[in-house]
Amino acid sequence: MNDRYAPDGRVDVMEDSIPFYQPVGQECELFERAFRHRLPLLIKGPTGCGKTRFVAHMAARLGRPLITVACHDDLTAADLVGRHLIGESQTYWADGPLTRAVRQGAICYLDEIVEARKDTTVVLHPLTDDRRILPIDRTGEQLHAPETFMLVVSYNPGYQNLLKSLKPSTRQRFVALTFDFPPSAVETRIVTHESGVEQAMAQRLVEVAQRLRRLAGIDLDEAISTRLLVYAANLIRAGCEPVMACIAAMVEPLTDDADTAAALKEVIRAGFAP
Ligand SMILES: Nc1ncnc2c1ncn2[C@@H]1O[C@H](COP(=O)(O)OP(=O)(O)OP(=O)(O)O)[C@@H](O)[C@H]1O
Ligand SMILES: [Mg+2]
Numbered sequence: 001m002n003d004r005y006a007p008d009g010r011v012d013v014m015e016d017s018i019p020f021y022q023p024v025g026q027e028c029e030l031f032e033r034a035f036r037h038r039l040p041l042l043i044k045g046p047t048g049c050g051k052t053r054f055v056a057h058m059a060a061r062l063g064r065p066l067i068t069v070a071c072h073d074d075l076t077a078a079d080l081v082g083r084h085l086i087g088e089s090q091t092y093w094a095d096g097p098l099t100r101a102v103r104q105g106a107i108c109y110l111d112e113i114v115e116a117r118k119d120t121t122v123v124l125h126p127l128t129d130d131r132r133i134l135p136i137d138r139t140g141e142q143l144h145a146p147e148t149f150m151l152v153v154s155y156n157p158g159y160q161n162l163l164k165s166l167k168p169s170t171r172q173r174f175v176a177l178t179f180d181f182p183p184s185a186v187e188t189r190i191v192t193h194e195s196g197v198e199q200a201m202a203q204r205l206v207e208v209a210q211r212l213r214r215l216a217g218i219d220l221d222e223a224i225s226t227r228l229l230v231y232a233a234n235l236i237r238a239g240c241e242p243v244m245a246c247i248a249a250m251v252e253p254l255t256d257d258a259d260t261a262a263a264l265k266e267v268i269r270a271g272f273a274p
Contacts (some may be wrong), residue, residue, distance in 0.1 A: 021050065021057030022190045034175055035107075040128040041118050042113075042171070043154040045179030048225025050190075051154045054179070055109050064148055065106040067097045071116040077123045081136055093139055102127070104135050105148035113153040114166060127151060127262045128173035143226045158222050162207045184210060187226055195233030201242070205229055208271035210247060215267060218260055224250050243272050 021028075031054075034041045043051045052068075059066035069080065083097040084207045101108035111122070126133045132145040153174065155166075181187065184206050192204035206229065229247050235245035246268045251261050 004169050016172065016230065018060040019053060019056045020051050020193055021036060022182070022186055022193070024050075024179075024186055027054065027177055027179075028058065028061075030175075031175060032062065035062055035148075036153050038132065038150070040144075040151040040153070040174045042174035042176040043152065044157050045154070045177060046158055046181070046225065047156055047224055048227030049179045049181055051179055052109075052228060053110065055107070055154075057106045059109075061210065062107070064150070065101075065104055066109060067104075067106050068109045069097050069103040071110055071112045071114075071120075073115050073117065074209055075116045075120055077120050080120060081123055081134070082138075086137065098123070098127075099134060099136065099143065101151075102143050102145050105146035107150045107152060110151070110153040112155055114155040118167070121166065124151065124170065125173065128170075161220060181213070181226060187229065191229050191233045194230045196239050197233045201236060202233060204242075204271065205232055205236075205246070208268055210251065211267050211271060212250065212264055215263065218263060219257070220254055220260065222254075224254065228253060243268055246272075 031041060033039075035058075045051055055068075056066060069075075075227060078096065079094045080098040082094055082099050084091045085094050095103065098108055100106070110116070123134070126135060126143060128151055132141040132149070134145065135141075136143065155220070159181070170246075182190065184203075186204045187209075188199065188202045191197065191205055192199050195202070209224050209229050232242075232245045232249035237241055247265055250268070251264045255261050255264070
């Protein structure tokens with residue numbers, strides 16, 4: 001069930017609905033084929049370009065539960081697989097999210113997989129090749145993944161340093177998709193749908209964002225994401241003046257450097273000049 005908060009404060013409850021995802025290419029077909037053929041999938045792409053939304057959309061479309069794990073550098077294999085916990089009178093075994101996903105035949109999504117410790121990714125190996133098994137050393141169990149189990153991982157290559165890449169033996173167990181910011185027409189549709197602004201306004205926002213993304217000599221860690229464009233549009237829909245909305249959503253979150261911010265603001269003002 002999804003609660004959708006409309007900009008005017010209404011709450012539309014859409015039972016069993018499929019989260020909106022606007023395809024850019026053939027990614028939905030590829031996901032579905034990977035699912036049907038029991039192949040694990042790796043998704044790469046910058047922040048805010050739709051990776052999480054895509055996985056949520058596909059899981060709902062395929063009618064499978066989705067179990068998401070946000071990986072971090074303290075994430076251990078036990079956090080994924082499970083551990084013994086101390087109860088009132090005895091210890092008991094508690095499945096981790098990966099084990100739960102295997103038992104349920106769910107889609108397990110490991111977000112920012114490169115953040116996880118190296119020993120964590122090793123537990124994925126027997127699960128992501130043709131064996132499709134999850135050995136649980138501590139209980140002596142060996143789970144066979146059902147047909148509907150799928151492992152999806154994603155990361156943002158931009159954040160990576162050399163120490164934080166996946167080992168070739170892990171990478172080469174996945175089929176992979178690269179995501180990027182969508183072409184203007186597609187991004188306009190996304191912004192319109194997500195925020196409810198008029199199409200002309202969405203188009204204007206996308207044009208401004210594209211100019212900002214192309215701006216030479218600007219030192220930003222990462223370009224303006226579709227997520228921030230949607231934020232700007234939401235502010236506008238809520239009554240904010242467009243230049244102010246763009247500065248709040250598309251400049252300030254990106255940089256602390258005054259010169260960089262000034263250059264970005266100039267492009268925004270020009271984009272909304274009458
Ligand atoms: N193709 C798309 N269809 C629908 N919405 C999209 C699409 N691409 C981006 N969005 C919008 O952008 C927002 C951010 O997307 P999402 O959270 O999926 O990014 P992400 O790639 O997972 O980012 P991160 O790497 O930071 O987790 C979504 O909430 C949605 O509003
Ligand atoms: Mg995400």
